[in-house]
Amino acid sequence: MIMPTNNVKISDDINKQLLGLTNQHIHYLTNESQTNKSLPNKNLTNDNAIKPVQASSKSNIGIHQQMRSAFEELRQSAKIAGLELKIASGFRSFERQLQIWNNKFTGNTAIKKANGEIVDISRLSDWQIIEAILLYSALPGASRHHWGCDIDVYAPNLLAADESLQLEPWEYQQSGPMAKLSAWLTQHAAEFGFYLPYDCYRGGVAEEPWHLSFAPLAKQYQATFKLQALQECLINTDIAGKIIIIDNLDRIAKHYINNVNTDV
Numbered sequence: 001m002i003m004p005t006n007n008v009k010i011s012d013d014i015n016k017q018l019l020g021l022t023n024q025h026i027h028y029l030t031n032e033s034q035t036n037k038s039l040p041n042k043n044l045t046n047d048n049a050i051k052p053v054q055a056s057s058k059s060n061i062g063i064h065q066q067m068r069s070a071f072e073e074l075r076q077s078a079k080i081a082g083l084e085l086k087i088a089s090g091f092r093s094f095e096r097q098l099q100i101w102n103n104k105f106t107g108n109t110a111i112k113k114a115n116g117e118i119v120d121i122s123r124l125s126d127w128q129i130i131e132a133i134l135l136y137s138a139l140p141g142a143s144r145h146h147w148g149c150d151i152d153v154y155a156p157n158l159l160a161a162d163e164s165l166q167l168e169p170w171e172y173q174q175s176g177p178m179a180k181l182s183a184w185l186t187q188h189a190a191e192f193g194f195y196l197p198y199d200c201y202r203g204g205v206a207e208e209p210w211h212l213s214f215a216p217l218a219k220q221y222q223a224t225f226k227l228q229a230l231q232e233c234l235i236n237t238d239i240a241g242k243i244i245i246i247d248n249l250d251r252i253a254k255h256y257i258n259n260v261n262t263d264v
């Protein structure tokens with residue numbers, strides 16, 4: 001068991017890393033540590049949801065290089081407790097997040113409510129669509145998944161053969177298939193430096209019991225984040241809803257970016 005120290009210093013260009021504009025800080029996991037047969041693949045509308053892993057030696061799951069050993073310790077400890085800890089989503093680039101955003105804004109990808117229902121965007125104003133997206137998907141440039149030290153986790157061995165996972169809160173609650181994982185994370189994640197930034201709904205992002213942050217790195221990214229830099233980045237991109245986003249950036253930051261669990 002390790003007690004992570006706070007002296008992990010982020011190297012290279014932290015400003016680019018914050019916005020998802022580089023993957024130089026990322027280590028891509030091998031398929032051996034990620035491949036799983038029980039992954040669901042049908043009708044996934046949640047960008048957080050698990051995608052099948054490709055059959056190359058490197059998976060498409062990347063994590064921060066300086067989080068590798070802490071994650072490995074967490075994984076080993078979970079294994080001893082009977083949980084096969086896997087990452088559903090790790091590092092995401094700005095480009096990928098932009099694609100997710102634009103697909104949702106234009107209706108190419110369904111937007112979900114916290115209860116799993118699909119939002120009917122035809123009845124919503126642009127601002128209401130933005131708020132509906134922000135419940136589960138971050139603004140490009142403001143996703144904690146850009147940092148590489150934030151991961152969505154699940155335990156495939158808790159799923160029945162015919163069961164799939166959508167990454168919805170109920171799945172991690174008491175009667176859900178991931179309840180045992182949730183209980184274990186609540187009790188032990190902190191021993192390895194991990195915590196849940198979206199541990200409950202605070203009026204912004206939905207509760208995300210699968211989303212872990214590695215505190216020694218995440219705290220540095222969070223402290224370095226500048227709204228001005230995000231604004232400059234977004235102005236130069238083809239993001240759907242740009243004018244309304246820029247006009248409401250302070251509001252978005254207050255309710256959806258900075259409004260996280262800071263009790264770490």
Ligand SMILES: [Zn+2]
Binds near residue numbers: 152211
């Ligand atoms: Zn996440």
